[in-house]
Amino acid sequence: AQKVTQAQTEISVVEKEDVTLDCVYETRDTTYYLFWYKQPPSGELVFLIRRNSFDEQNEISGRYSWNFQKSTSSFNFTITASQVVDSAVYFCALSEARDDKIIFGKGTRLHILP
């Protein structure tokens, strides 16, 4: 069965600090996709990244980076030099190629303090 665990319910860091959001997933499929979404206070989820199970290369996009490790079933998200605008709830999600289901984690609420 699919499962996504975001163990960190809430994190607070001071601006300019680096912060890592953890995501651990469970799946029996060999082909699957992992996502990160950001939900700012306005409520609208914003897509950040999609990674398929065959691509374990880490990715960097500006201050954002993602570490995908199949050996530990983790897909962690790091924000470098955090800014107040990064304050949001961040969701990790998993979908399996074989069906039209996507499972979201419970989300991590990130507070960046000025």
Next chain:
Amino acid sequence: ETGVTQTPRHLVMGMTNKKSLKCEQHLGHNAMYWYKQSAKKPLELMFVYNFKEQTENNSVPSRFSPECPNSSHLFLHLHTLQPEDSALYLCASSQGWEATNNEQFFGPGTRLTVL
């Protein structure tokens, strides 16, 4: 209008009312989704429509009835709801045959309160 729009943004209804939520996507996508987000549970996928056909019903009670007349419009008809149905209802769309494997674009949501 661009992206994914939802109306109304806020809705208050009684348990005996009938109302509908509307979602429209202007992205030329083939798949549309309804999600429920409440304080007590993580984001829950309710329905998936791929090329106007429902491909997923995630054990949603029958008091929620989706309708997808075309690839650009998605409705969620509500009747005899319960107070625990109060939540943020999010609509999303994505491209391609493999619906949930592609990035989804979300609307702003409808904040529903059931009295």
